[in-house]
Amino acid sequence: MLKIINLKASTGGKDILKGLNLEIKTGEVHAIMGPNGSGKSTLANVLSGKPGYDISGEINFEGKKLNNVPIEERAQNGIFLAFQYPLEIPGVNTSNFLRTAINSIRKAKGEKELDALSFIKLIKEKASELKIDEKFLSRQLNVGFSGGEKKKNEILQMKLLEPKLSVLDETDSGLDIDALRIVADGVNSYKNKDNSFLIITHYQRLLDYIKPDYIHVLSNGKIIKTGRSELGQQLEKTGYKYLN
Amino acid sequence: MKLNFSKEDFNKNKDNIMFNEDFVKNNFPNKRKENWKFTDLEKILNFKFKELSVYNKKNTITFNEKLQFDHYYLISINGNISKYNFGNGEKKFSSSSKFDTKDLLLKANKIHPFNNFTQDIKNDTLLAQNIAFADRGYNLELASSLSKPIVIYNIFKHDLENKFINISNEIKLLNSDITVIEYNIDYSNSSFFRSTFQIFDLNKSNLNYFIINKGSSKSYNYVRNKIKIDKSNYENYIFTSGTKFKKEDSEISLNSEDSSAKIMSAVFLKNDDHQEIQSTIRHKKPNCKSFQKIKNILKDGSKGIFQGKVHVSKEAQKTDAYQISKGLLLDQKSEFSTKPELEIYADDVKCSHGSTSGNIDEQAQYYLMSRGLSKKNATRLIVKGFLTDVISEIKNKDLKKIINSHLDDVINYEN
Numbered sequence A: 001m002l003k004i005i006n007l008k009a010s011t012g013g014k015d016i017l018k019g020l021n022l023e024i025k026t027g028e029v030h031a032i033m034g035p036n037g038s039g040k041s042t043l044a045n046v047l048s049g050k051p052g053y054d055i056s057g058e059i060n061f062e063g064k065k066l067n068n069v070p071i072e073e074r075a076q077n078g079i080f081l082a083f084q085y086p087l088e089i090p091g092v093n094t095s096n097f098l099r100t101a102i103n104s105i106r107k108a109k110g111e112k113e114l115d116a117l118s119f120i121k122l123i124k125e126k127a128s129e130l131k132i133d134e135k136f137l138s139r140q141l142n143v144g145f146s147g148g149e150k151k152k153n154e155i156l157q158m159k160l161l162e163p164k165l166s167v168l169d170e171t172d173s174g175l176d177i178d179a180l181r182i183v184a185d186g187v188n189s190y191k192n193k194d195n196s197f198l199i200i201t202h203y204q205r206l207l208d209y210i211k212p213d214y215i216h217v218l219s220n221g222k223i224i225k226t227g228r229s230e231l232g233q234q235l236e237k238t239g240y241k242y243l244n
Numbered sequence B: 001m002k003l004n005f006s007k008e009d010f011n012k013n014k015d016n017i018m019f020n021e022d023f024v025k026n027n028f029p030n031k032r033k034e035n036w037k038f039t040d041l042e043k044i045l046n047f048k049f050k051e052l053s054v055y056n057k058k059n060t061i062t063f064n065e066k067l068q069f070d071h072y073y074l075i076s077i078n079g080n081i082s083k084y085n086f087g088n089g090e091k092k093f094s095s096s097s098k099f100d101t102k103d104l105l106l107k108a109n110k111i112h113p114f115n116n117f118t119q120d121i122k123n124d125t126l127l128a129q130n131i132a133f134a135d136r137g138y139n140l141e142l143a144s145s146l147s148k149p150i151v152i153y154n155i156f157k158h159d160l161e162n163k164f165i166n167i168s169n170e171i172k173l174l175n176s177d178i179t180v181i182e183y184n185i186d187y188s189n190s191s192f193f194r195s196t197f198q199i200f201d202l203n204k205s206n207l208n209y210f211i212i213n214k215g216s217s218k219s220y221n222y223v224r225n226k227i228k229i230d231k232s233n234y235e236n237y238i239f240t241s242g243t244k245f246k247k248e249d250s251e252i253s254l255n256s257e258d259s260s261a262k263i264m265s266a267v268f269l270k271n272d273d274h275q276e277i278q279s280t281i282r283h284k285k286p287n288c289k290s291f292q293k294i295k296n297i298l299k300d301g302s303k304g305i306f307q308g309k310v311h312v313s314k315e316a317q318k319t320d321a322y323q324i325s326k327g328l329l330l331d332q333k334s335e336f337s338t339k340p341e342l343e344i345y346a347d348d349v350k351c352s353h354g355s356t357s358g359n360i361d362e363q364a365q366y367y368l369m370s371r372g373l374s375k376k377n378a379t380r381l382i383v384k385g386f387l388t389d390v391i392s393e394i395k396n397k398d399l400k401k402i403i404n405s406h407l408d409d410v411i412n413y414e415n
């Protein structure tokens, strides 16, 4: 599904990704761990098409080169990024935004747009799965949401937009145990053999809920180690230091 | 630019005919005047018009694009009331007729004697011209509340090219709680100059006064409001997107305790539109409140201006005065200017003002686009979002819906 070859990315005169290789096959769950500042969010941003990076190397998504594809087309083609720090957007009504988003993607896929009624039905169902109070849907997007509420809202968007590849950037950070479980259940119930995940996290505890097929360690802009799930437990005990 | 008028164009007041013709001739304010420093009317009119001729025709038309909610209405054609409906069906109205019930009086415009405004017109040639020429408008007096809002359909039609229309309106309220919606529709497709002088006299009353434009207009508009507030609340909501040029000057006096004044505005300016709101709010007695929130979205080299002056006299303790103005600039060519001015002579007051102007938040654009929205749709959502806190102040649900859909039309038109 995703194949990254020798990806380098820099911004503001700083080289952040320094030759990264990664392949995620359809149906696989990959986790990326790594110290702060190693370039995890940069990788996520670059995948989403965030402007402002100088990029070399190649990103292939479903066999097509992604490097110059505009942000919205990536989303329409099935790439989703749950942000580490979801933005507050004053004045933009959450449910209005969600409906515009879902219909943008449906339209791009050549599907019929959802009318108001079917949308409300759908969103109520997905929100209740994530134990999100309906009141949030009529609020301004992320404005005044707690950290946990913002993260849940990201997962709600994921479930509504039904991406092929979901990149979760530290979605577990700042969540209490109950919220963590809800988010993990949300991911697990969406996971199937046709979609893939790239989960960025610092903590093994999320990976106890969402079992990754592979764990990669990102350090200083490169993947320095790849292993199976035992690697996570090992890192939990020893930290990243011994890897260097 | 030449201003064309004859003796006949002066309205019927004797004093006004006596009035020195030279004074009203070719005399428009320019930027050397404090209130006009961001709006050089002389230059703007000279640039657009070779001549302006005082308009004195009275027309009628059939109009059937009424708003879809329960309301009373007046239909005004080029400033002249031609029909009204206060619940007993639509009636014709001519300048000689009047509608008179126990608590409601509707008459044609009042012709003001110059003597009543000698102070005002000394520095205000537009007002002097208005008093000299105004031959149309309405005069509405109410002594009880109305259960439905009054819509004033302000229709402009026929050939108005290079015309100078002078209108004078008055609303006088006693123990009355009403909503008035000035709904402007310009079918004329002409460039003309409309000057309106309005007096609002509120006594133990609440007035919610909305100004909404439908579609676009090539007209140039000056509105001068004189608002007297006694034990009353005045709320003014301005949604005048689509008008080429507009300056709305409001002089508001809070004349007795526990009164309030509110000005809220949300407009989207484009195609080098120029719109200014200038207010002077005089807090004369204690415990009064004033609140102003002005929001402009600007594009294509348009100009938005807010000049808000708050004057708090020595006696006016516990004054609460707030003003904020924000410009959202969608390109480098457009400009948003503000000039807040506080003059405070009381010591126990809460007065604050703020002003910002900036470009669209690219991070927000990116966030929305990462969910599949095109740049255009992302921008629309953000732009609409910028106006949300003004719209959310509208209490009447029907009106809120109407205004929302007007703003959507303006925003979605392009970009």
Ligand SMILES: Nc1ncnc2c1ncn2[C@@H]1O[C@H](COP(=O)(O)OP(=O)(O)O)[C@@H](O)[C@H]1O
Pocket: A011, A012, A014, A016, A034, A035, A036, A037, A038, A039, A040, A041, A042, A043
């Ligand atoms: N816009 C930027 N300009 C300069 N440096 C940046 C910018 N964005 C990120 N960095 C730097 O790049 C490094 C990697 O950042 P990031 O990808 O956010 O790391 P991580 O998510 O792994 O903690 C950090 O040292 C960070 O300070």
Ligand SMILES: [Mg+2]
Pocket: A040, A041, A042, A084, A169, A170
């Ligand atoms: Mg990060």
